[in-house]
Structure formats: C-alpha cells, structure tokens
Amino acid sequence: MQVALVGIGKIALDQHVPAIAASPDWELAATVSRHGAVPGIPAFTDFAAFLDACPGVSVVSLCLPPVPRFAYAEAALQAGRHVMLEKPPGATLAEVQELAALAAGMGLTLYTTWHSRMARAVEPARAWLAGRRVHRAHVTWREDVRKWHPGQDWVFEPGGMGVFDPGINALSILTHILPRPVHMTAATLEFPENRQTPIAARLAFTGQVSADFDWRQEGPQTWDISVETDRGPLALRLGGNVLEIDGRVVAGERSIMGEYPALYARMADLVRARASEVDLAPMVHVADALTLGRRLVTAPFHF
Numbered sequence: 687m688q689v690a691l692v693g694i695g696k697i698a699l700d701q702h703v704p705a706i707a708a709s710p711d712w713e714l715a716a717t718v719s720r721h722g723a724v725p726g727i728p729a730f731t732d733f734a735a736f737l738d739a740c741p742g743v744s745v746v747s748l749c750l751p752p753v754p755r756f757a758y759a760e761a762a763l764q765a766g767r768h769v770m771l772e773k774p775p776g777a778t779l780a781e782v783q784e785l786a787a788l789a790a791g792m793g794l795t796l797y798t799t800w801h802s803r804m805a806r807a808v809e810p811a812r813a814w815l816a817g818r819r820v821h822r823a824h825v826t827w828r829e830d831v832r833k834w835h836p837g838q839d840w841v842f843e844p845g846g847m848g849v850f851d852p853g854i855n856a857l858s859i860l861t862h863i864l865p866r867p868v869h870m871t872a873a874t875l876e877f878p879e880n881r882q883t884p885i886a887a888r889l890a891f892t893g894q895v896s897a898d899f900d901w902r903q904e905g906p907q908t909w910d911i912s913v914e915t916d917r918g919p920l921a922l923r924l925g926g927n928v929l930e931i932d933g934r935v936v937a938g939e940r941s942i943m944g945e946y947p948a949l950y951a952r953m954a955d956l957v958r959a960r961a962s963e964v965d966l967a968p969m970v971h972v973a974d975a976l977t978l979g980r981r982l983v984t985a986p987f988h989f
Contacts, residue, residue, distance in 0.1 A: 687957065688715035688743045689770075690736060692758055693750035694722025696835075697772065701801075702749055705946035711954035715743045733758055737765045744768060745795075745957060752777040753845035756785065759796075763788050768795040770953050774854050774969055775799075777845035786964045796962045797953050800858035804948035805926030807938030812863040814931065819916040820864060822894035826910045827856040828903035831885070837989045841883065848883025850972045853899035857968040859911060859926045860895070868892045870971055873979035878987035885987055889975055902987075 689712050691698050703724055706714045716728045718736045723729040730736040736743075746762040747770040748755050756776055762769050763785065775798035776782040782798065789796035802808070829852055831841065840846050847854070861867070868891040876886040889897040909925035921930040928938040956963055 689745040690716040690743045692718040694719035698749040701946040751840045756781040770797045795956045799949045801945040802855035804945040807929035808926040810937040821914045823913040825856045825897035828900040828908040831901040842881040849899045849901040854968045857971045861967040870974040873975040875979035876982045876984045880986040
C-alpha cells in the first residue's frame with residue numbers, strides 16, 4: 687500500500703521513514719512539508735496539490751504538530767484517504783471525535799496511534815496485571831525537551847501540551863495496562879513565566895496512582911512505571927520496553943525502535959479491514975490535568 691507522510695520533521699525522519707522502509711506492507715509514495723523532504727521521494731509543499739496529484743496514495747500519515755492537524759485530517763478523509771494520526775491525535779478531544787465520525791460515515795480508517803503502547807514489554811505487563819489487585823502505581827517520566835524537541839517553540843504554545851507531549855506516552859501505557867480505569871483527582875502544573883504550556887506536572891489519580899512529569903532532566907532520561915500489587919511488584923523501564931517482576935528482567939529489549947514498525951503493521955491491518963481505532967483515554971487525562979491543575983509559575987525557559 688502507498689502512504690504519504692505529512693510533516694517531515696524530527697519524528698518523521700527518526701521513526702516514520704525507517705519504519706515504512708522496513709515494512710512489507712507499505713511504500714512511501716510522497717511527502718508533504720514546507721521545509722523537509724526524503725531523498726528520492728516525490729515532495730509537495732501544498733497538501734491540496736498532493737491530494738490532486740496523487741489519487742492512488744490511499745493512506746496519509748500525519749506527523750504535524752497537533753494544532754494544524756485537524757484541517758489536514760479532515761481534507762484527507764473528505765478526499766477518500768485513510769488517516770493515521772501521530773500522538774497526541776489532536777489539539778482537542780472534540781476535533782478528534784469529529785474526525786472519527788467523519789471517517790465512520792465515509793467507511794474510512796482513522797487510527798489514533800500511541801507508539802508507547804507498542805513498546806516491547808507493554809503487552810506482557812498488561813497480561814501479568816490482569817486479575818491482580820493494584821495497591822498503588824507511580825509514573826516517573828523525565829526527559830530533556832532540548833534533546834527531543836530542539837528549538838521547537840510550538841510545544842510551549844497553546845495546543846502544544848508542553849510536558850504532556852511526552853507525558854501522554856506514559857498515560858497511554860497506564861490506561862492500557864491497569865486492570866481497572868482510574869481518574870484524576872488533583873494536579874500541580876509548573877509553567878515557565880515566558881511560556882503557555884507546563885514544563886512539569888505532578889498528578890494524582892484514584893486507586894493510589896500518581897505521576898511525575900518533567901521536561902528539564904539532562905543526562906540519562908527516565909521513563910519508568912512502577913506498580914505494587916497483591917502478588918508482588920512490577921516495573922516497566924525504558925518507556926515500556928523492559929519489564930521487571932520482583933526486580934528481575936523477564937521481558938522486553940533495551941531499544942525503542944520497535945514501536946513505530948508495530949504502528950504501521952497495525953495500520954495495515956486496520957486498512958485491510960476498513961476498521962478504525964480511536965482511543966482518547968490518554969488525552970482525557972491530559973484535559974483533566976489542565977482543568978484541575980494548580981498553576982505554579984517557574985523560571986523562564988529558553989532553548
């Protein structure tokens with residue numbers, strides 16, 4: 687199947703392009719970007735021009751920031767193309783719900799991707815937790831925004847989500863592996879005095895579940911989820927790629943490079959079945975945090 691990548695930035699070049707190149711299901715047929723391109727692939731700077739010129743490209747994978755993404759997704763669906771959305775799937779819950787209704791009405795696939803759910807140890811962790819009683823769980827998700835979003839000021843603009851851009855990855859795992867759903871009860875959000883979105887967050891949920899997100903950690907990055915149960919402790923390391931039970935590694939691999947290939951394999955299955963997969967649970971927690979959050983103003987942040 688032919689796919690077009692829209693938005694050729696860091697995540698597209700680091701993850702999407704290699705995943706498509708290695709896939710038996712996909713051929714990268716076109717790119718759309720104001721500035722980026724992939725050598726040897728037809729490149730467009732205008733999305734409408736791409737839609738007109740490439741009627742045979744049936745799938746569009748949107749790697750744009752969340753705020754402009756709705757208009758592209760809507761246009762792609764109206765043009766009869768299946769759509770794959772980079773996480774978070776949109777700037778608001780309502781716009782993604784509108785896209786889901788449009789896709790359903792047209793018999794097209796809409797896939798809200800959560801790449802961290804495809805980490806190698808997530809499914810083993812989910813299976814191990816099924817049927818167990820969770821006493822408490824804690825997420826520590828701390829990374830360096832300068833490393834992962836160098837100079838990308840949009841992450842600190844309205845709709846960019848700030849530290850929830852990486853934090854939603856943790857929430858996507860948490861909502862997938864816990865045997866029972868939880869909801870947020872309190873949040874404290876740190877906003878740099880010169881920015882519109884938070885750079886750190888501390889969250890509390892029902893069921894003794896908590897989270898600590900921070901975008902200022904230099905050096906080694908921390909992507910851990912620990913869970914205490916009635917039958918012992920579980921820990922997910924490296925963003926869900928390594929599983930420890932009782933302190934012993936039992937599943938996974940110390941690499942994050944299997945996540946996007948798994949997303950594209952899933953998209954291939956969905957397109958063949960003319961099915962959609964739209965899960966907004968992680969995004970609901972972000973919306974709740976921004977609703978409940980106590981705002982703290984901290985030092986200015988500059989790239």
